[in-house]
Amino acid sequence: xxxxxxxxxxxxxxxxxxxxxxxxxxxxxxxxxxxxxxxxxxxxxxxxxxxxxxxxxxxxxxxxxxxxxxxxxxxxxxxxxxxxxxxxxxxxxxxxxxxxxxxxxxxxxxxxxxxxxxxxxxxxxxxxxxxxxxxxxxxxxxxxxxxxxxxxxxxxxxxxxxxxxxxxxxxxxxxxxxxxxxxxxxxxxxxxxxxxxxxxxxxxxxxxxxxxxxxxxxxxxxxxxxxxxxxxxxxxxxxxxxxxxxxxxxxxxxxxxxxxxxxxxxxxxxxxxxxxxxxxxxxxxxxxxxxxxxxxxxxxxxxxxxxxxxxxxxxxxxxxxxxxxxxxxxxxxxxxxxxxxxxxxxxxxxxxxxxxxxxxxxxxxxxxxxxxxxxxxxxxxxxxxxxxxxxxxxxxxxxxxxxxxxxxxxxxxxxxxxxxxxxxxxxxxxxxxxxxxxxxxxxxxxxxxxxxxxxxxxxxxxxxxxxxxxxxxxx
Numbered sequence: 509x510x511x512x513x514x515x516x517x518x519x520x521x522x523x524x525x526x527x528x529x530x531x532x533x534x535x536x537x538x539x540x541x542x543x544x545x546x547x548x549x550x551x552x553x554x555x556x557x558x559x560x561x562x563x564x565x566x567x568x569x570x571x572x573x574x575x576x577x578x579x580x581x582x583x584x585x586x587x588x589x590x591x592x593x594x595x596x597x598x599x600x601x602x603x604x605x606x607x608x609x610x611x612x613x614x615x616x617x618x619x620x621x622x623x624x625x626x627x628x629x630x631x632x633x634x635x636x637x638x639x640x641x642x643x644x645x646x647x648x649x650x651x652x653x654x655x656x657x658x659x660x661x662x663x664x665x666x667x668x669x670x671x672x673x674x675x676x677x678x679x680x681x682x683x684x685x686x687x688x689x690x691x692x693x694x695x696x697x698x699x700x701x702x703x704x705x706x707x708x709x710x711x712x713x714x715x716x717x718x719x720x721x722x723x724x725x726x727x728x729x730x731x732x733x734x735x736x737x738x739x740x741x742x743x744x745x746x747x748x749x750x751x752x753x754x755x756x757x758x759x760x761x762x763x764x765x766x767x768x769x770x771x772x773x774x775x776x777x778x779x780x781x782x783x784x785x786x787x788x789x790x791x792x793x794x795x796x797x798x799x800x801x802x803x804x805x806x807x808x809x810x811x812x813x814x815x816x817x818x819x820x821x822x823x824x825x826x827x828x829x830x831x832x833x834x835x836x837x838x839x840x841x842x843x844x845x846x847x848x849x850x851x852x853x854x855x856x857x858x859x860x861x862x863x864x865x866x867x868x869x870x871x872x873x874x875x876x877x878x879x880x881x882x883x884x885x886x887x888x889x890x891x892x893x894x895x896x897x898x899x900x901x902x903x904x905x906x907x908x909x910x911x912x913x914x915x916x917x918x919x920x921x922x923x924x925x926x927x928x929x930x931x932x933x934x935x936x937x938x939x940x941x942x943x944x945x946x947x948x949x950x951x952x953x954x955x956x957x958x959x960x961x962x963x964x965x966x967x968x969x970x971x972x973x974x975x976x977x978x979x980x981x982x983x
Contacts, residue, residue: 511942511946511953513525515942515953516938516941516942516953520906520907521895521896522894522896523895523896524537524894525894525935525938526887526890526894527890527932527934527938530928530931532576532579532581533578533582537890537893538579538582539582541889541893542583542586547586547587547590548583548587549579550882550886550889551576551878551882552882553873553876554583556871556873557580557843557871557873558587561799561800562588562591563584563599563601563841563843564841565841565871566835566841566843566844566870566871567842567844567870567873568844568846568870568871568872568873569845569846569872569873569874570847570848570851570872570875570876571845571846571875571876571877572847572848573847574926574927574928574929575848575876575878575925575926575928576878578845579927581806581843581845584843585804597797597798598653598657598797598799599798599799599802600649600800600801601802601804602642602649602801602803602804603645603804603806604642604803604804604805605805605806605807606807607807607808607810607814608812610641610745610746611633611745611811611813613745614633617744618632618744630813630820630823630824633823633827635782635828635833636777636778637744637745637827638827638828639779639783639785639786640743640744640745640746640782642786643675643679643782643785643786643789644679644680644681644745644746646679646801647679647680650793650796651680651690659796660797661796664796665795667764668788668791668792668795670760670761670764671788671791671792672788672792673756673757674760674764674768674770674788675785675788675789675792676690676756677753677756677757678739678743678748678785680756686752728762731762731765731771732757732758732762733750734771735754735757735765735770735771736750736753737750738770738771739770742775742776783836786836786840787836787837790836790837790840794839798839800840801839801841802841802842803841804843804845805844805845806845808821808846808850809821811824818849821847821850822853825846825850825853826853828842829861829864830864831866831869834865834869834870835866835869848874851874851875877925877926878926880918881918883925883927883930884914884917884918884921887904887934888901888902888903891903891906891907904917905917906952907938907954908954908955909954909957909960912955920933924967924971929971932967933963933964933967936966936967937959937960937963940959940962940963941953941954941955941959
């Protein structure tokens with residue numbers, strides 16, 4: 509008669525299974541370890557990736573699936589969240605990882621323009637489109653912060669209020685009239701704080717009072733319509749109705765918009781204009797009391813238009829490997845979590861591409877891998893924190909029969925190399941032990957040597973097949 513897994517766990521003083529989750533975002537055990545460690549990550553690459561002060565400096569990490577990139581990102585996010593809770597100068601975190609919406613809008617708009625006469629490819633998605641998408645993410649992050657944080661909106665200079673208005677009009681995504689609802693909510697917040705006087709309840713009254721600082725209304729409807737249509741035409745990574753943009757723009761002085769040169773045609777791929785927009789966004793964010801903006805780029809293999817294809821990933825990512833952007837401002841940093849295959853693109857880059865990217869100025873972490881002793885310690889920590897009394901160490905080899913030497917465990921961990929594989933391996937060892945054991949004793953139930961060798965052989969073959977599916981080498 510087999511034993512239940514719960515019985516195995518109880519025999520080791522465990523109140524939950526340390527090895528049941530393989531994805532960091534669902535891994536409560538990992539989250540507890542991160543919290544316990546002061547929101548740091550137990551890997552030698554952490555300090556180089558994270559930066560000091562928190563989030564400072566652009567860094568790129570290249571690793572295979574299951575290597576712990578998502579866990580590294582989760583630790584980064586929790587660390588920044590903890591930092592923000594205890595400091596007046598906050599860090600604004602931008603998640604640039606949900607690419608499907610941007611790519612689908614981009615593909616749809618270009619196909620409509622071309623009437624399907626030529627195929628739209630990822631080579632058409634250039635630096636300007638990346639920066640447009642990042643500004644959409646920036647608006648979302650800032651608006652989310654405004655809902656929960658008492659930001660000093662009155663610290664914005666007049667020109668910065670106009671900058672922010674324009675960027676919101678261009679880059680706030682979502683259904684029609686969302687911009688107006690957002691500004692109405694800001695209006696109520698400012699009225700409560702006494703920054704606004706009761707000068708009218710409508711959106712036009714709020715915008716006129718706060719952002720245009722008493723400037724008279726501008727009646728040049730055709731001008732604003734032209735700017736709105738231009739923005740709808742040139743910004744192709746999000747869907748925004750031109751009439752909605754026009755309504756949002758009408759409170760901005762006409763002279764200001766003329767100076768931005770946003771009515772003309774042909775600024776779709778104007779990198780300099782996007783750098784200007786990004787600089788305006790950074791200045792506004794810093795004026796609101798933030799000390800750093802951190803853009804986290806992740807999951808570039810997942811969009812449906814890429815679907816893990818190495819060449820498509822390279823075409824998508826390369827435009828953003830531009831030192832003029834990656835080092836644009838000391839208070840802007842990029843944290844890129846990238847598939848290992850893309851490191852070949854870095855290593856084999858032509859001199860022209862390498863000069864644009866200036867990889868020597870970026871902190872590159874490759875290979876992102878784990879040593880056997882480090883994996884042993886990580887799994888031992890998972891065991892400890894899952895016990896009823898997590899205060900005492902509980903080494904991993906206590907799960908195994910005494911005939912199995914620690915050196916044998918380290919040998920298989922060295923071959924597995926990735927936390928995901930190790931978690932799967934240990935879970936299978938326990939499940940197989942439970943299925944073939946009828947131990948009813950009072951002591952700890954241990955993984956016998958025959959189960960150890962059987963599962964070790966099976967998972968080695970599984971890993972080889974896994975890497976073949978990905979088109980990668982397991983080494």
